[in-house]
Amino acid sequence: MLSGLFSRSAARAADFSHLDQASVEFREVVKRYGDHPVLKGINLSIAPGEVVAILGPSGSGKSTLIRLINQLESLNGGEILIDGKPTGKLTGTALRQLRSRVGFVFQQFNLYAHLTASQNISLALEHVHGWKAPQAQERALTLLDKVGMVEKAEHYPAELSGGQQQRVAIARALASSPQIILFDEPTSALDPEMIGEVLQVMKALAHSGITMIVVTHEMQFAREIADRVVFIDGGQILETAPPEQFFRHPEHPRARQFLQKVL
Ligand code: ADP
Ligand code: MG
Numbered sequence: 634m635l636s637g638l639f640s641r642s643a644a645r646a647a648d649f650s651h652l653d654q655a656s657v658e659f660r661e662v663v664k665r666y667g668d669h670p671v672l673k674g675i676n677l678s679i680a681p682g683e684v685v686a687i688l689g690p691s692g693s694g695k696s697t698l699i700r701l702i703n704q705l706e707s708l709n710g711g712e713i714l715i716d717g718k719p720t721g722k723l724t725g726t727a728l729r730q731l732r733s734r735v736g737f738v739f740q741q742f743n744l745y746a747h748l749t750a751s752q753n754i755s756l757a758l759e760h761v762h763g764w765k766a767p768q769a770q771e772r773a774l775t776l777l778d779k780v781g782m783v784e785k786a787e788h789y790p791a792e793l794s795g796g797q798q799q800r801v802a803i804a805r806a807l808a809s810s811p812q813i814i815l816f817d818e819p820t821s822a823l824d825p826e827m828i829g830e831v832l833q834v835m836k837a838l839a840h841s842g843i844t845m846i847v848v849t850h851e852m853q854f855a856r857e858i859a860d861r862v863v864f865i866d867g868g869q870i871l872e873t874a875p876p877e878q879f880f881r882h883p884e885h886p887r888a889r890q891f892l893q894k895v896l
Pocket of ligand 2: 695696697817
């Protein structure tokens with residue numbers, strides 16, 4: 634299933650030990666903004682530990698699709714199940730619990746500017762998850778080490794490059810030991826020379842066992858790392874296939890058109 638440069642054994646040498654995993658299932662999921670339908674009945678089952686790349690043109694509904702999973706958006710129809718259980722519409726503690734199981738990495742990093750790299754990780758553990766400060770700090774350093782950022786633990790986001798900020802954001806997303814991690818175009822805001830270091834961390838994560846859903850325009854990354862590609866356009870899944878099949882023989886005309894533009 635995995636091909637190219639990154640075999641399972643090579644990835645084992647990278648820095649993530651075994652992480653937990655959970656399944657995600659969309660059943661007839663519908664999302665509208667006002668009268669404007671953006672997801673029109675999504676059915677998608679993602680197995681525990683699966684690495685899925687979501688591809689599709691701008692405005693097709695990719696961000697909305699993953700933002701529904703940890704309820705950054707609420708759905709208008711259908712349901713989303715995690716490990717077979719409907720998540721429903723959550724608030725308060727239940728919403729925090731869901732978000733501790735589902736990490737999210739944004740295109741724009743979204744680090745707190747007034748906090749150091751290490752505080753960006755430890756403060757959420759203290760204030761949201763009730764950890765004691767010393768344990769939270771230790772966990773922050775452990776995670777920063779895994780993404781190669783421990784030397785910058787006391788630096789503020791403004792003192793870090795985009796690639797470094799995004800690696801801190803990945804460490805932060807892992808702080809609560811999620812079983813699922815979602816990425817929304819994590820390299821799109823980066824200068825080209827910084828994309829590689831972020832993809833490298835993501836490759837290691839892809840082999841850690843965690844369930845991973847990545848919205849990306851990095852076709853080579855999707856091809857090498859994803860177990861499956863999901864192509865979405867106009868709020869619908871038009872094709873889902875193993876990457877080799879999708880990139881060599883896309884079946885849907887819109888997928889072919891999309892690939893001609895981006896490859
Ligand atoms: P993608 O991530 O594939 O570019 P999005 O999920 O961001 O697509 O957006 C899908 C559609 O929903 C687009 O037409 C977009 O303009 C619209 N949309 C996204 N977010 C909002 C919002 N908060 N309010 C209104 N419309 C939105
Ligand atoms: Mg988007």
